[in-house]
Amino acid sequence: MNVIAVSGSPRKNWNTEKMLASALDGAQSLGAKTKLIRLYELNFKGCKSCLACKRIGAQRKCFVKDDLSSVLEELSNADAIIFGSPIYFMELTGVMHSCLERFYFPYVTYSTERQTFFGRKLPIGFIYTMNVTQDWIRQMPIANRFAEVTKELFGVEPEIVCAYDTWQYLDYEKFEHGIFSVEQKKLHREEIFPKELDTAKQLGISLVQRVKQFNDQ
Numbered sequence: 001m002n003v004i005a006v007s008g009s010p011r012k013n014w015n016t017e018k019m020l021a022s023a024l025d026g027a028q029s030l031g032a033k034t035k036l037i038r039l040y041e042l043n044f045k046g047c048k049s050c051l052a053c054k055r056i057g058a059q060r061k062c063f064v065k066d067d068l069s070s071v072l073e074e075l076s077n078a079d080a081i082i083f084g085s086p087i088y089f090m091e092l093t094g095v096m097h098s099c100l101e102r103f104y105f106p107y108v109t110y111s112t113e114r115q116t117f118f119g120r121k122l123p124i125g126f127i128y129t130m131n132v133t134q135d136w137i138r139q140m141p142i143a144n145r146f147a148e149v150t151k152e153l154f155g156v157e158p159e160i161v162c163a164y165d166t167w168q169y170l171d172y173e174k175f176e177h178g179i180f181s182v183e184q185k186k187l188h189r190e191e192i193f194p195k196e197l198d199t200a201k202q203l204g205i206s207l208v209q210r211v212k213q214f215n216d217q
């Protein structure tokens with residue numbers, strides 16, 4: 001079983017990738033083979049609206065050729081996927097948005113007869129990491145339209161896990177930080193972030209369990 005994590009963070013091994021690594025750990029603990037793909041290492045753009053994927057009789061895939069092409073192929077063959085992104089302006093990062101446009105759009109139908117061109121159930125998880133606190137996010141939830149259409153396209157409600165109040169700088173004293181309480185951030189990093197890492201691990205476990213359930217059906 002192959003579980004792929006896609007990182008939409010520009011920072012290697014920071015908050016988002018730590019959460020993704022923990023999710024992959026969880027998946028591995030149930031025997032899955034795992035892989036991390038870093039979008040910031042690839043040269044690609046979002047959907048070009050060539051609409052080749054909507055041609056009658058065409059294969060349902062993205063026809064654009066660039067660094068993302070082979071990634072999209074891997075994602076369409078994966079047993080489960082975890083998309084991880086820092087939150088920028090209360091949304092996914094630009095690269096993650098571009099990747100998801102290219103991955104999701106070929107499976108969107110303009111047909112009245114079917115809801116999706118993806119032919120099986122594919123469990124998908126989303127991990128978001130952000131500066132704001134959980135209380136704050138209750139008032140202004142993260143906008144992710146891709147999560148909203150995931151069940152329609154891939155047959156399974158997505159699982160979403162978050163890390164809040166993240167540690168953003170190596171040394172807060174050297175950067176602007178007036179609106180943050182560094183003490184609170186430190187406390188969060190030491191006491192809460194390990195628990196958030198554990199929720200990411202549980203996400204990896206849960207996705208693999210779902211795949212096993214579907215395979216047994």
Ligand SMILES: Cc1cc2nc3c(=O)[nH]c(=O)nc-3n(C[C@H](O)[C@H](O)[C@H](O)COP(=O)(O)O)c2cc1C
Pocket residue numbers: 009010011014015016017085086087088089090091129130131132166167168
């Ligand atoms: C361009 C930019 C925009 C950001 N916008 C938000 C935001 O709207 N809300 C928020 O909570 N954090 C915001 N952040 C903070 C990051 O989401 C947060 O530090 C995240 O955990 C970083 O992930 P990383 O450590 O994997 O890079 C922003 C950071 C950057 C660089």
